[in-house]
Amino acid sequence: MTPHDLYGRTFACECGKTHAIEPREALCAADALDRLPDVCARAAGERSAVVLTDVRTRAAAGAAAAAALRAAGWTVREIVVPDPAPDRSPVCDDATHDRLAGETAGAGLVVSVGSGVLSDLGKWLAYDAGVPCVSFATAASMNGYASANVAPTLAGVKSLLRARPPRVVLASPDILCAAPRELTTAGLGDVLAKCTSSADWRMNHILFGDYYCARSVGLIAEIEPLYLEHPQDVAAGDARAVGALFDALLLTGVAMTMAESSAPASGGEHLISHTLDMLAVAAGGEHDLHGRQVGVGTILMCELYRRVLAVESPKFRTPPEQIDVRFWGPLAGAVSPCYAEKRPRLSAAADKLAKPGEWDRLRAELAPMLRPPEQVRDCLARAGGATTASDIGCDKRTLAEILRRAREVRARFTILDLADLLGVPDDAADEITEQWG
Ligand SMILES: [Zn+2]
Ligand SMILES: [Zn+2]
Numbered sequence: 279m280t281p282h283d284l285y286g287r288t289f290a291c292e293c294g295k296t297h298a299i300e301p302r303e304a305l306c307a308a309d310a311l312d313r314l315p316d317v318c319a320r321a322a323g324e325r326s327a328v329v330l331t332d333v334r335t336r337a338a339a340g341a342a343a344a345a346a347l348r349a350a351g352w353t354v355r356e357i358v359v360p361d362p363a364p365d366r367s368p369v370c371d372d373a374t375h376d377r378l379a380g381e382t383a384g385a386g387l388v389v390s391v392g393s394g395v396l397s398d399l400g401k402w403l404a405y406d407a408g409v410p411c412v413s414f415a416t417a418a419s420m421n422g423y424a425s426a427n428v429a430p431t432l433a434g435v436k437s438l439l440r441a442r443p444p445r446v447v448l449a450s451p452d453i454l455c456a457a458p459r460e461l462t463t464a465g466l467g468d469v470l471a472k473c474t475s476s477a478d479w480r481m482n483h484i485l486f487g488d489y490y491c492a493r494s495v496g497l498i499a500e501i502e503p504l505y506l507e508h509p510q511d512v513a514a515g516d517a518r519a520v521g522a523l524f525d526a527l528l529l530t531g532v533a534m535t536m537a538e539s540s541a542p543a544s545g546g547e548h549l550i551s552h553t554l555d556m557l558a559v560a561a562g563g564e565h566d567l568h569g570r571q572v573g574v575g576t577i578l579m580c581e582l583y584r585r586v587l588a589v590e591s592p593k594f595r596t597p598p599e600q601i602d603v604r605f606w607g608p609l610a611g612a613v614s615p616c617y618a619e620k621r622p623r624l625s626a627a628a629d630k631l632a633k634p635g636e637w638d639r640l641r642a643e644l645a646p647m648l649r650p651p652e653q654v655r656d657c658l659a660r661a662g663g664a665t666t667a668s669d670i671g672c673d674k675r676t677l678a679e680i681l682r683r684a685r686e687v688r689a690r691f692t693i694l695d696l697a698d699l700l701g702v703p704d705d706a707a708d709e710i711t712e713q714w715g
Contacts, residue, residue: 281497281529293491297536300443301424304528306521310450311342314389314414315350321410321445322387326353330378330400332368333358335392338416339453343391357381359399366564370398371431382407390444393417393461394568397444398428405441413444417457418465418524420569421543423447424531434559435612436552443535447528454524455515460567462520463663466505466512467573469526470654471547472498474579477647478545478692479537484640485627485691494533494542495647498526509661546582546692547575549684554672556687557680560609566671570664573654574715577665578681579693580651581710586697587641587648594628594699597621601686605679619689627691628699651714667715678711 286302303317318327327347331340336358344354357378359368368374382388382403390400391414404411405428415423422429424447428439454462476495483490504522505512511519533542540548551571558565565571601617603610631637658665667677682703685694697703 281500282525284497284532291491291493291536293489293493295491295536299532300426300535301445301447303446304424305446306449306451306454306524308450308452310414310448311339311346314343314346314412314448315352317446317448318347318352318387318389318412319350321412324386325351326385327355327387327389328382328385328403329354329356329389329391330396330403331356331358331391332396333361334367335396335416338391338456339414339450340391343389343414347389355381355385359396368395368399369431370395370402370429372433374399375402375430378403379406382409385409387412389414391416393419393457394422397423398430401426401441401444402428402430402439411442411444413447415447415449415524416453417461418454418520418527419457419461419468419567420465421468421527421530421534424528425534425540427534427540431555431559434556435609436555438540443531449524451517451521455517455520459513459515459662460570462512462515462523463573463658463661464567464569465523465527466509466569466661466663467571467576467658468543468569469498469505469523469530470657471545471572471576472530472543473647473649473654474547474576474583474693475541475543475545477583477644478690479541480647481640481644481693481696482541482691484643485630486623488541489537491533491536491542494536497529497533501525501529506657509657512661541690544690545579546684546694547572547579549687549690549692549694550575550578550680553680553684553687554670556609560607564671566664571670573658573663574665574667574670577651577655577658577714578710580649580654581714582681582697582702582706583644583648583693584651585702585706585710586693586700587645589700592631592637592700594632595701597624597628597699602683605683606686613686616689617686620691620695623691624695624699627696655714667711674711674715677715678707681707681711
């Protein structure tokens with residue numbers, strides 16, 4: 279069974295779980311818009327749909343999608359999510375969700391047309407309304423299209439909700455390749471994070487016996503070389519490279535569904551991005567695209583892993599009882615419970631790794647999963663993506679502070695925690711951001 283045959287299948291896996299894969303179909307084809315009505319007819323019981331766009335994605339594909347459905351006899355209500363301010367595209371947050379919630383009433387299907395924000399809003403609204411959702415992707419910009427997760431900002435805090443994956447994800451190579459370049463390189467950053475997030479997930483399996491599925495980690499192995507070794511083709515908008523990137527992003531979403539958690543695709547590098555988001559929102563400013571921040575975070579995590587796994591005789595320190603309140607300021611109240619939840623794991627990890635042979639076992643198992651930071655940086659740089667602090671609107675000193683503190687933002691144990699237990703970031707955070715940020 280190739281990764282492409284997974285969609286819609288139910289199978290018993292070596293990990294012990296039976297995986298039922300949604301989406302049922304994933305289709306990236308030149309005639310995707312023409313095929314939309316048939317796809318929707320298979321997904322929904324009745325021919326009435328809400329088509330959710332913003333002004334840009336309406337022009338890129340949304341208007342054509344609505345027209346194709348109407349021509350096939352569907353009743354269509356178009357919702358164009360307004361920009362919150364001039365030159366600012368919509369966000370996925372509680373306020374936007376609440377405004378739209380009543381507008382899907384009576385529709386048998388939600389069709390989202392767009393990238394991260396619209397795909398998430400579509401999944402969220404469809405889940406609330408108890409109807410299926412079809413996602414028409416307009417950019418290879420993030421790995422959430424095929425996943426059950428929605429990542430909204432709730433009361434100012436970046437959060438994660440469980441909804442359902444869309445029944446079908448569609449895309450057209452022409453539209454994906456015509457998307458703004460920074461969206462595509464953001465997708466590249468999000469998918470390159472797979473090496474550090476998978477290593478973090480495996481580390482949780484080794485240290486705490488958490489569930490782990492090797493098959494979901496290996497899903498993108500075959501297609502990875504098509505963009506990893508040809509980033510200039512991603513930059514040029516070559517259909518084969520961008521199509522492979524899109525496939526890998528979808529399969530990363532499938533991996534999250536298989537794991538029933540974001541763990542396979544979200545490790546320490548994502549905590550760097552979440553922290554950048556939260557600090558920016560708290561300061562009333564803006565942040566860069568998720569995947570661009572994640573790409574920079576991945577370079578830093580690859581370097582951090584390299585330094586941590588090079589330690590021969592580890593000495594673990596007692597984890598601090600509290601978060602750094604000075605650093606988090608008004609966010610401290612929201613961050614503190616996450617760290618408190620994680621704290622027992624910090625001691626448990628140190629106890630386990632102090633036992634004979636455990637440290638070398640961890641190093642041996644994780645090392646083959648990782649990439650050198652040079653490779654990740656070169657791939658992103660050749661694709662025209664973000665690689666430095668200034669690329670993502672941050673200064674090196676702040677990024678070094680974030681490297682020390684981002685671990686406090688979530689209960690998930692990552693390389694940031696292991697490095698902190700070893701005292702690595704005390705001196706190395708400045709050095710790493712100087713060299714790589
Ligand atoms: Zn499995
Ligand atoms: Zn991500």
